[in-house]
Amino acid sequence: MDNNDRNKDNDRVRNTDRQKNDDFSIGEMLLRILVTAIVVAIAAYFTPGFTINNIWSLLLAAVVIGVLDHLIQKFTGVNASPFGRGLSGFLVAAIILYVTKFIVPGFNISIWGAIIGALVIGVVDAIIPGKAM
Template sequence: MDEKRNDNAGMGIGSIIARVIVSAIVLAIVAFLTPGFTINGIWPLLIAAVVIAVIDYLIQKVTGFDASPFGRGVSGFVVSAAIIYLTGYIVRGFHVGIISAIIAALIIGVINAILPGRKVL
């Protein structure tokens, strides 16, 4: 029980906002580096970061599966690409093709491996 409380202790509103901002920055970098992946403005970028975080949270709560691109091997990579692709259908101004989502998941996985702390997206 104490372990669970310690896991959630750092998830205050400030921490959540910081994670969304960092995720938005990573998404912007990934969109810049990935052909066929465009984000039309700051609002679609921020909304997409929130949508991806919510979908990832729901998948993790329902299935217990961590959708990190390298967190669960090939299956985590595929789920991460699917989340990015699905976000393109949910968020207006966020456009990504299936190949672009796969490339984006790869780039995000590399960024997650480089940055310290919990995964970015």
């Protein structure tokens, strides 16, 4: 086997790995929404200036947060994990929480609530397995 054959094999393996990372199932998506909803509910409970009126607002907020996180990660490469990505991840998480206020009815958060909520989400995200935000 010459060097060209090895390079072709390595390219095939990389492309297959990339496709596996890009593709995810409906079940995986629903699990992410559920984990995000749990984390956001816990954050709202412990954060002053952060309220969610009902379960439907919570579920819609989880979807919106997931979509915003995905879009920001896709276009900027910044992952919105408050502690896993340092200051930039913390700020992105706070901004996502605050912007969600304008999209989801029944999701109310102040600027300070978004900042404290991002801290709480970082702590809860470290405890609960899965990708919450």
